[in-house]
Amino acid sequence: xxxxxxxxxxxxxxxxxxxxxxxxxxxxxxxxxxxxxxxxxxxxxxxxxxxxxxxxxxxxxxxxxxxxxxxxxxxxxxxxxxxxxxxxxxxxxxxxxxxxxxxxxxxxxxxxxxxxxxxxxxxxxxxxxxxxxxxxxxxxxxxxxxxxxxxxxxxxxxxxxxxxxxxxxxxxxxxxxxxxxxxxxxxxxxxxxxxxxxxxxxxxxxxxxxxxxxxxxxxxxxxxxxxxxxxxxxxxxxxxxxxxxxxxxxxxxxxxxxxxxxxxxxxxxxxxxxxxxxxxxxxxxxxxxxxxxxxxxxxxxxxxxxxxxxxxxxxxxxxxxxxxxxxxxxxxxxxxxxxxxxxxxxxxxxxxxxxxxxxxxxxxxxxxxxxxxxxxxxxxxxxxxxxxxxxxxxxxxxxxxxxxxxxxxxxxxxxxxxxxxxxxxxxxxxxxxxxxxxxxxxxxxxxxxxxxxxxxxxxxxxxxxxxxxxxxxxxxxxxxxxxxxxxxxxxxxxxxxxxxxxxxxxxxxxxxxxxxxxxxxxxxxxxxxxx
Numbered sequence: 001x002x003x004x005x006x007x008x009x010x011x012x013x014x015x016x017x018x019x020x021x022x023x024x025x026x027x028x029x030x031x032x033x034x035x036x037x038x039x040x041x042x043x044x045x046x047x048x049x050x051x052x053x054x055x056x057x058x059x060x061x062x063x064x065x066x067x068x069x070x071x072x073x074x075x076x077x078x079x080x081x082x083x084x085x086x087x088x089x090x091x092x093x094x095x096x097x098x099x100x101x102x103x104x105x106x107x108x109x110x111x112x113x114x115x116x117x118x119x120x121x122x123x124x125x126x127x128x129x130x131x132x133x134x135x136x137x138x139x140x141x142x143x144x145x146x147x148x149x150x151x152x153x154x155x156x157x158x159x160x161x162x163x164x165x166x167x168x169x170x171x172x173x174x175x176x177x178x179x180x181x182x183x184x185x186x187x188x189x190x191x192x193x194x195x196x197x198x199x200x201x202x203x204x205x206x207x208x209x210x211x212x213x214x215x216x217x218x219x220x221x222x223x224x225x226x227x228x229x230x231x232x233x234x235x236x237x238x239x240x241x242x243x244x245x246x247x248x249x250x251x252x253x254x255x256x257x258x259x260x261x262x263x264x265x266x267x268x269x270x271x272x273x274x275x276x277x278x279x280x281x282x283x284x285x286x287x288x289x290x291x292x293x294x295x296x297x298x299x300x301x302x303x304x305x306x307x308x309x310x311x312x313x314x315x316x317x318x319x320x321x322x323x324x325x326x327x328x329x330x331x332x333x334x335x336x337x338x339x340x341x342x343x344x345x346x347x348x349x350x351x352x353x354x355x356x357x358x359x360x361x362x363x364x365x366x367x368x369x370x371x372x373x374x375x376x377x378x379x380x381x382x383x384x385x386x387x388x389x390x391x392x393x394x395x396x397x398x399x400x401x402x403x404x405x406x407x408x409x410x411x412x413x414x415x416x417x418x419x420x421x422x423x424x425x426x427x428x429x430x431x432x433x434x435x436x437x438x439x440x441x442x443x444x445x446x447x448x449x450x451x452x453x454x455x456x457x458x459x460x461x462x463x464x465x466x467x468x469x470x471x472x473x474x475x476x477x478x479x480x481x482x483x484x485x486x487x488x489x490x491x492x493x494x495x496x497x498x499x500x501x502x503x504x505x506x507x508x509x510x511x512x513x514x515x516x517x518x519x520x521x522x523x524x525x526x527x528x529x530x531x
Contacts (some may be wrong), residue, residue, distance in 0.1 A: 003078075006065050006088035013062035015094060018138070020054035025050060025134050029127040036238075079153040085163040089170040092146045096227070098175065102132040104223045111215035116208065157238035157245060168250035171235050175254055176228030176261075183265060183305050185220025188213060190301035198293050216380030246324030249333055255320070256337040258313035265306025267383050269299030275379035282371050323525075332414070339418040342391040346422065348384025350467060352377045357463035365456040399482065404516045410482040419479050426472025433464040 027047045062441045069087075072078040083521045109124035119125050150156055158169060240328075273296060280292070326334065356377030362370035398409045409415060440458055 001068075003083035004517060005082055006069050007083045010065040010440045011060055011087050011090055012070060013058045013065065014091060016054055016058035017062055018094070018098060020051045020058060021138065022131070023047065023051035024055065025131050026127065028433065029130045031170055045531035060491055070434060073153070079165055080155055080160050082162040082166065084153075085159065085166040088146050088150055092143060092150075093170065093174070095139045095142035097139075099136055099143060100223050100227065102136040102139065104219050106132040106136065107219035107222055108215045111218045112211055115215055117209040117211050117215075163275045164248075165250070169528030171231050172250045172257075173252040175228055175231040175235070176257060178224045178229075178231060179258060179261065179490045180224070180307065181220050182224025182228055183261070183309060185217045185222075186305045187301045188217030189221065190304065191297050192217065193302060194297040195294075196338075202293070207302055210223065221408075242325060244327075246320055247330045249327075251320075251327040252317075252330040252333045254331060255313055255317040258366065259310060259317060260337070260341070262306050262313055265302050266310055267306070267387075269306075270303045271379045271383045272299045273294075273303075273464070274382055275375045279371065279373040279376050282374065287466055331408075332412070335409070335412050337416040338391055338395050339414045342388060342395060343418055343422070345384050345387030345389075345391060346471070348469060349388050350382045350384075352382075353463055353467045354382025354383050355380060357467065358460055361459045361463060363457055365459060396478070400485075402485065404520060406485065410485060414484075419475050419482075422475045423472060423479065425470045426475065429468040430472055 031044055069078075069084065078084060106124070106129065109122050109128065113119065122128075153185045153356060155163070156167075192210045196210055235245075235251065239251075245251065245360065265429055276292060276296065356375075359370040359374035362373060368520070395409070395415065399406055399415065401409075437458060440461075
């Protein structure tokens, strides 16, 4: 309870101090540089008194409680405590927010001036530069301070379990935030470049419209790239101190999420482009070429950014898997990733196949309403089919192995959840759609004139049933195959009645188990030699 109280009060008072400093610098800057406030002004007195009062109260509270915390730092239990690590990494996060937000605003305004913006229209002059620079310097100083304290604790990269999770969670979240900022900034810059080209060819617009958004994009790229690199460098330092960190759960989660972010960033706009292309080919384009290009600058600008992130993340993940191997937990993360992507690809394939069949039905029975469903179906299938096929075959190649690795894969909860989940959804869709078909047919047989509504409606339900039935059957067969893999050996042992035959079967079974154990030990020794 002492640690909870000390570190919680120290953190809250530290945040209050930073808020007070920020407000006080802003007030002093406006009074000094803008010459709009004097000591007698009500606004100045109120703002200055408020920020100073916060500092006067919060500063001694923070110093006292941080001093108490540091008083016990010679105790190993104190240095490795969960509450200390929570305080240090939460304080680092707060300092990073101050550093990045103020640096981002400062860089954005500097870039805007470099691109031709006027000083009179910028926020950097006369007060902004002072407040942002001062607060960015404070943020940088605090980041350095807390990093120094963490290193001085002596357990960086080798923390006990709860404290280790705090560090890894901080690195994972901060790294993903930096990645997201960099992606958005790079997308903004590319989109503006493409938009300028389109505007100069097709449109007459304000020649300076791009200055403000491009300055924001450049600052976001710089801030995001720096944060991503700094976090990754710190994680690499932890791996160098403790090679087991290379196969930790949170590090693998970070890499797999980076792969997913890159893939989604690249493939989603690619599917949108394919859809628009199909619509143009079949005569359903949205207006002129200029309108289409103007609308596509946003999606197109995401594709190269996502491709770069996707390539880097996947290459790094493969390299780390080969170097550090898999722990039991990181193998579970891999399976979750594999079956999550497989399920996503299957969903796209499923919906795309239904859309495509509906488009064919519309063309044959309904009329001239088939173009949109056809474009949607082709775009979804173009992404869903390769995604599902690649990851499903990858999962099956492991599950079909007749060894311990295959048995672990077949009995893993991500695979079971995926297979039974798809089987359940397929059964429910099949039940609903076939019930609708049978219901309409029975009403028609009984003489209900409006029962069928239209031949197209009945064909829709039949198409839905066909797709659901095929995917349902495929996954049921996979479940059945998983169940048969381990039965022959068990049956051979359990059904033998003759003692000599039973002894021989048991000896063969024991020999197989010993061979699997020897292979597992050899693999473990190989991993240990690498680390």
